[in-house]
Amino acid sequence: MQFDGRFAAAWAKTADVTERMIDGPWGAIGVLAPRGWTGARIESWLDPASGDQAEGLLGGAPDRFTDRVTAVAKAAGLTRVEALRADLFASIALGLAAPARETPVASPVLLDTGAIEFAPTLAAHLGAHRGREGAASAAAAVGRALDAVIAAVRRCEGEPAACADPRRNAALGRAALAAREVGVSDGLILRAIALAKTGESRWRAEVFEGAPIAPLLTVADRALADAGHPDAAKAATAAWETGDITVCFDHGDAEALLRQASAPRAAINAFAFLEDGAFDIDGFQACVRLWTIALDLQAAGSARSVGLNLAGLADLVAAHGQAYASKEGRATASGIVALASGAALAALQAEIASYERERLKAVVRRRCGE
Numbered sequence: 001m002q003f004d005g006r007f008a009a010a011w012a013k014t015a016d017v018t019e020r021m022i023d024g025p026w027g028a029i030g031v032l033a034p035r036g037w038t039g040a041r042i043e044s045w046l047d048p049a050s051g052d053q054a055e056g057l058l059g060g061a062p063d064r065f066t067d068r069v070t071a072v073a074k075a076a077g078l079t080r081v082e083a084l085r086a087d088l089f090a091s092i093a094l095g096l097a098a099p100a101r102e103t104p105v106a107s108p109v110l111l112d113t114g115a116i117e118f119a120p121t122l123a124a125h126l127g128a129h130r131g132r133e134g135a136a137s138a139a140a141a142v143g144r145a146l147d148a149v150i151a152a153v154r155r156c157e158g159e160p161a162a163c164a165d166p167r168r169n170a171a172l173g174r175a176a177l178a179a180r181e182v183g184v185s186d187g188l189i190l191r192a193i194a195l196a197k198t199g200e201s202r203w204r205a206e207v208f209e210g211a212p213i214a215p216l217l218t219v220a221d222r223a224l225a226d227a228g229h230p231d232a233a234k235a236a237t238a239a240w241e242t243g244d245i246t247v248c249f250d251h252g253d254a255e256a257l258l259r260q261a262s263a264p265r266a267a268i269n270a271f272a273f274l275e276d277g278a279f280d281i282d283g284f285q286a287c288v289r290l291w292t293i294a295l296d297l298q299a300a301g302s303a304r305s306v307g308l309n310l311a312g313l314a315d316l317v318a319a320h321g322q323a324y325a326s327k328e329g330r331a332t333a334s335g336i337v338a339l340a341s342g343a344a345l346a347a348l349q350a351e352i353a354s355y356e357r358e359r360l361k362a363v364v365r366r367r368c369g370e
Contacts, residue, residue: 004286005083005086005087006087006283007086007091007094008089008090009090010090011089011090012090015093016034016036017034017035017057019031019032020033020037020039020042022039022042023039031046031058032055032056032058034057037095044101045061045062062088062092063089066089069084069085069294069298072297072300084293091287091290091291094272095269096269096287097266097290097291098269099265100266100267100307107261107262108217108246108257108258109215109216110217110219110254110258111216111218113220113224113229114221121216122238125213125238126241129213129244132213138183142179142183143205145175145179145182145184146179146184146189146192146203147202147203148175149172149176149179149192149193150193150196150200151175152171152172152174152175153196156172164196164197172193176189179192213244215246216246217254217257217258218245218247219250220235220248221249225247232247256305259305260305262305263295263299263306264295264298264307265307265309266291266294266295266307267309267311268284268287268308268309268310269311269312270310270311270312270313270316270336270340271312271316271319272312277319279316284340284343285340285343288308288340288343288344288347289343289344291308296347308344313336313337316336317332317333320332
């Protein structure tokens with residue numbers, strides 16, 4: 001592996017961090033972060049399950065990620081892993097790239113539109129999405145209605161018993177009636193009134209998400225789809241509605257997407273490489289190579305699929321004064337994607353060749369030692 005250390009050197013020269021107070025699900029905590037980062041950007045790196053953040057930049061999250069990558073590299077017997085770690089950390093700190101958050105994701109279901117189970121599987125998939133969205137919508141409506149019930153009690157200036165009685169508190173009576181009209185049960189209305197009497201100011205409730213809904217990968221016959229075959233049309237309509245159904249016209253493409261679903265992922269911020277109106281091609285390609293190698297190490301032992309996304313393309317097009325849908329805008333975006341694709345493929349080829357050399361050397365050393 002070859003790294004020129006450009007990102008580590010840039011971070012060492014320009015490092016500018018500050019202590020920030022971030023409000024999240026855990027409350028307010030102090031976090032060391034690069035100056036100029038938004039609160040939302042900082043929070044995306046923090047662990048929502050706990051307010052106890054480790055020391056270090058962004059609660060220690062970049063350190064934990066780079067430690068995992070270098071541990072894999074060391075276990076594989078590769079060299080210059082500390083240079084890899086330093087450049088990865090620096091590219092994160094400089095806002096050039098970031099790994100995807102590790103969250104549970106349901107494995108996609110691969111299904112042919114001509115299969116006998118296609119129709120019931122698609123119907124169940126749509127039902128799960130509609131049910132979850134309906135529950136979220138209903139929860140929001142219930143929350144607003146019960147907030148109004150609580151507010152009617154707390155804003156009342158009379159005797160506590162009268163303020164909590166819908167028959168004696170006209171504002172509460174109206175709020176309770178409105179809550180009933182959106183489907184809130186009397187039990188929940190009474191509970192909200194009781195909570196208001198204890199000093200509660202809001203109806204706090206989280207929507208239970210349940211297990212992730214497995215996305216669908218469907219394979220359709222292109223000729224039948226072009227002819228408007230009902231099953232292909234149903235798949236296309238469901239894809240529009242849910243956003244997580246992919247229609248492929250080749251089994252090979254579908255299987256590649258299936259492998260990609262479980263691949264380690266990261267994003268490169270293409271816009272960050274625009275300096276004084278000029279795009280830093282060398283720096284951008286170096287960053288793509290760096291993160292391709294990091295993701296490939298994480299994928300070691302699997303089908304070696306990696307997911308490297310490009311962020312900031314729309315900002316880059318806009319910075320050139322081009323319309324998103326214009327021929328010039330598409331050409332700019334396509335050019336950046338082509339640069340990334342070429343750099344990633346070159347990195348994979350070089351890395352696989354380097355890995356094979358290291359592996360053969362290790363075999364020779366073992367045999368010579370024997």
